[in-house]
Amino acid sequence: MSAVNDTKFNSAVFLLTGLPGQENIHLWISIPFCLVYVISIVGNSFILFIIKTDPSLHEPMYIFLSMLAVTDLGMSISTIPTILGIYLFNSREISLDACFAQLFFIHSLSFIESSILLLMAFDRFVAICNPLRYASILTLPRIAKMGLVFVLRGFVLTVPLPFLLKRFQYCRANVLSHSYCLHQEVMKMACSDITVNSIYGLFITLLMVGLDSLLIFFSYVMILKTVLSVASHTECLRALNTCVSHFCAVVLFYTPEVGLSVLHRFGKGSPPLLQIFLGYVYLLVPPLMNPIVYSVKSKHLRARIIRVFVK
Template identity: 85%
Template structure:
């Protein structure tokens, strides 16, 4: 496969440049077989999150803060999955590696936006658990639906505002280096390294917004659970203590599934130039594919109320089918 290399002269037009995406190096002969688990993961992610949204929307008994936040998480996971589907499946099904600069910039905008929104939703869900356990008597009065929607809108606007400059900062560069990306989708921290211009502004800005969003969100989530643990340990009854902690298990899984690969991938891109290329690729897939896949599964298993509603809907559909 030939590699596109842009000339370094001043007349270079960035619009004529193309990036080459990468699937799994050395496994090109079995891409069709590799596409099967990827297709299954995408189908499960989209169907699972869509079912959760449908159940929460149609069941008035689930119009509670916890489930409203869960529906926000499902929408975000759908956005993440849809953002990566075209290029990832394009590589494994059709070996289509080329992506134009504008398409690449658009994809990284949506990927990073939904990623930052998911971090914000996880923070809101931690706040929900904090209020439910530490101040249960005021839970309903604090987390009213209008207030929840305003908080959600605020965090969405924050994420969009932080990510909005990235495509424009990248668009001003000339791309004259070997333009083979490490993933089957575009990420800012990797695309900026393809430029033959000074990327100091992009590097500083990208690191700053990471700290102001994911960094602060993870810090506040940590403090929330410190306060939750302190409150739970003050409960004299072991049964009540375990019951309170059990309400946090699903959220803790979602937090770990999102933040561990996210932070790991950021560290590798910025400081791990000597790290294994295969590790970087695998971590990239885990970062964007596993949370949307596992979140609906984990919440459906751990939430008895939600699980009962899902079973009832499928049971009714099965028996009403001709």
């Protein structure tokens, strides 16, 4: 009988969750979500357009920024169907295969974004700590190779996740606590031993997010050491100012990422609304804020944007 029930559930669906208890105002809640997605997609697309059409911005810093914009676009597109489906059409069901596909793209793009933030930290490190060799170190072919390696790293390490989940029978409550699928949550729905999934998920998280954040921290330590050795206070502030936008992007990305991961693994008694809130911040805020932060803090990019609108 158990085997029959397992097989029956395996051909069923997961149920996604919006804001519990607020179902009667889901249509109104959809308005800010729609605005966030529109601003994110338009903002990141505009950043890509400006960088592509202006040859003066074909420099390592802006090439890395365009990679970040592409990743943010992918993250937004990966989550639009389920989040807006819940709030606009009250569509909570998602098939197992669609759920596995969504979590693959969410996790792989998240890992790739972490890698791009590391590349951007390396760019600032070389520009400040070794400015005379900046052009010779960060050549276009080398940037392309680094970008390709990190993109492949993100996809290759994430590929096993849906296949590890697909081998399970799902016989427990099929209601997820988010408006989208995450590996650490879906695996808990299985009625099989999930030790391999748990260990592998933790391994790739530490290898990608943990190692990247550690190297970013190390690069900032070296940058601060170099900047503080500069005699001129003005030069010191100017050098640090070039890192502000990247530092904001790092904080916006890693804070909810780490918080959500900790809550899913260790926060069994945490309030459900806290998980839901962190989940939305993790997915929606970086794609929304990154183009705004870089447009405000980057003088050259801001000047090109103003020129487009003035024309």
